[in-house]
Amino acid sequence: MEVLQDEYLGMGSKVQEFENKLEDFFSREAVCVVNGTAALHLALEACQFKPDSEVLVPSLTYVASFQSITAAGLKPISCDIETENFLLDIKDAEKRITSKTVAIMPVHYSGGVGNLDELYEFANSNNLKVIEDAAHALGSTYNGKKIGSFGDVICFSFDGIKNITSGEGGCVVSKDKLLIEKIKDLRLLGVIKDSDKRAKGERSWEFDVKEQGWRYHMSNIMAAIGSVQLKRFPDFISKRRSLAKKYDALLSGYKEIQTLKNNYDNIVPHIYPIVLPKYINRDLLRNKLNKLNIQTGVHYFPNHKLSYYKKEIILKNTEDIFERIITIPIHNDITFQDQEYVISQLLNIIKKSE
Ligand SMILES: *Cc1c(COP(=O)(O)O)cnc(C)c1O
Numbered sequence: 001m002e003v004l005q006d007e008y009l010g011m012g013s014k015v016q017e018f019e020n021k022l023e024d025f026f027s028r029e030a031v032c033v034v035n036g037t038a039a040l041h042l043a044l045e046a047c048q049f050k051p052d053s054e055v056l057v058p059s060l061t062y063v064a065s066f067q068s069i070t071a072a073g074l075k076p077i078s079c080d081i082e083t084e085n086f087l088l089d090i091k092d093a094e095k096r097i098t099s100k101t102v103a104i105m106p107v108h109y110s111g112g113v114g115n116l117d118e119l120y121e122f123a124n125s126n127n128l129k130v131i132e133d134a135a136h137a138l139g140s141t142y143n144g145k146k147i148g149s150f151g152d153v154i155c156f157s158f159d160g161i162k163n164i165t166s167g168e169g170g171c172v173v174s175k176d177k178l179l180i181e182k183i184k185d186l187r188l189l190g191v192i193k194d195s196d197k198r199a200k201g202e203r204s205w206e207f208d209v210k211e212q213g214w215r216y217h218m219s220n221i222m223a224a225i226g227s228v229q230l231k232r233f234p235d236f237i238s239k240r241r242s243l244a245k246k247y248d249a250l251l252s253g254y255k256e257i258q259t260l261k262n263n264y265d266n267i268v269p270h271i272y273p274i275v276l277p278k279y280i281n282r283d284l285l286r287n288k289l290n291k292l293n294i295q296t297g298v299h300y301f302p303n304h305k306l307s308y309y310k311k312e313i314i315l316k317n318t319e320d321i322f323e324r325i326i327t328i329p330i331h332n333d334i335t336f337q338d339q340e341y342v343i344s345q346l347l348n349i350i351k352k353s354e
Pocket residue numbers: 035036037038061062064065107133135136156157158159169170
């Protein structure tokens with residue numbers, strides 16, 4: 001309401017305020033942009049890789065990861081995942097390294113992060129930059145440290161369904177001050193030092209531009225929403241964790257349904273996927289659940305099977321899991337009773353199709 005009454009709707013002091021709060025959260029500098037895809041795109045641009053360089057990325061991710069790579073003039077190289085947490089399989093990625101490979105983009109699926117020490121060791125020994133797609137992983141921790149508070153370049157999303165939202169939005173976090181400064185210019189059409197000037201209300205029409213930039217900045221409206229959401233985040237975290245633990249408990253007796261092997265004391269779950277038994281027709285099941293007012297999703301259609309990114313490769317785990325996966329509802333407004341209803345209806349349908 002303050003922003004609306006002030007009538008400065010675009011990028012101004014509220015964005016800097018939100019960035020300062022994020023900086024406290026991560027203990028590192030953060031740059032806010034218009035969405036998570038823009039965060040990934042600018043992170044890659046700022047690294048200044050040679051055109052057509054290759055980036056290793058799991059195929060089982062939102063198409064945003066892939067689009068950010070091609071937007072930066074680079075080539076996404078689809079990799080397989082591990083079956084227990086749907087995270088990038090490093091052994092598979094290793095097989096796909098060529099002389100053109102410059103970076104690796106692990107996707108922290110549903111907030112899980114896997115063994116990041118191993119991932120960074122792999123990246124360092126192969127001279128690869130790590131761009132973490134942490135769109136799902138705000139609030140998740142690794143060895144007691146927050147995701148974003150360590151590592152190379154980490155990108156978050158604040159879209160409407162992520163762990164916190166600013167309506168739309170995203171940010172890049174890094175220890176690399178030069179990279180952060182570069183992204184600050186790139187998000188404002190390459191106008192040098194425009195971010196600082198706007199925050200101080202000293203914007204002028206005399207400026208210089210030395211490179212391609214994008215109109216990817218965040219607005220005061222978005223930042224104000226983000227700031228309030230960040231304040232409420234501790235409550236969201238405990239809610240999401242308890243919901244995931246509840247689903248785990250409700251499903252623990254049913255060996256035919258596979259769940260992610262995540263420790264919800266350490267990570268914050270963004271989605272809750274389950275892998276159905278092979279004999280279940282997924283579309284039929286989803287329709288039946290929908291008629292019972294239970295909405296489900298499929299996260300995700302493998303990118304190496306999309307027309308734009310098509311590759312004649314077989315990613316065994318990705319393809320096996322993709323055909324049997326559904327995500328069941330997890331969000332701030334759901335109750336334990338709702339969850340019991342979801343699981344009892346789900347098990348009912350499965351039992352009938354045995
Ligand atoms: C949401 C998401 C993004 C992109 O974030 P937007 O804010 O929607 O642009 C990137 N990667 C993954 C895995 C996501 O889920």
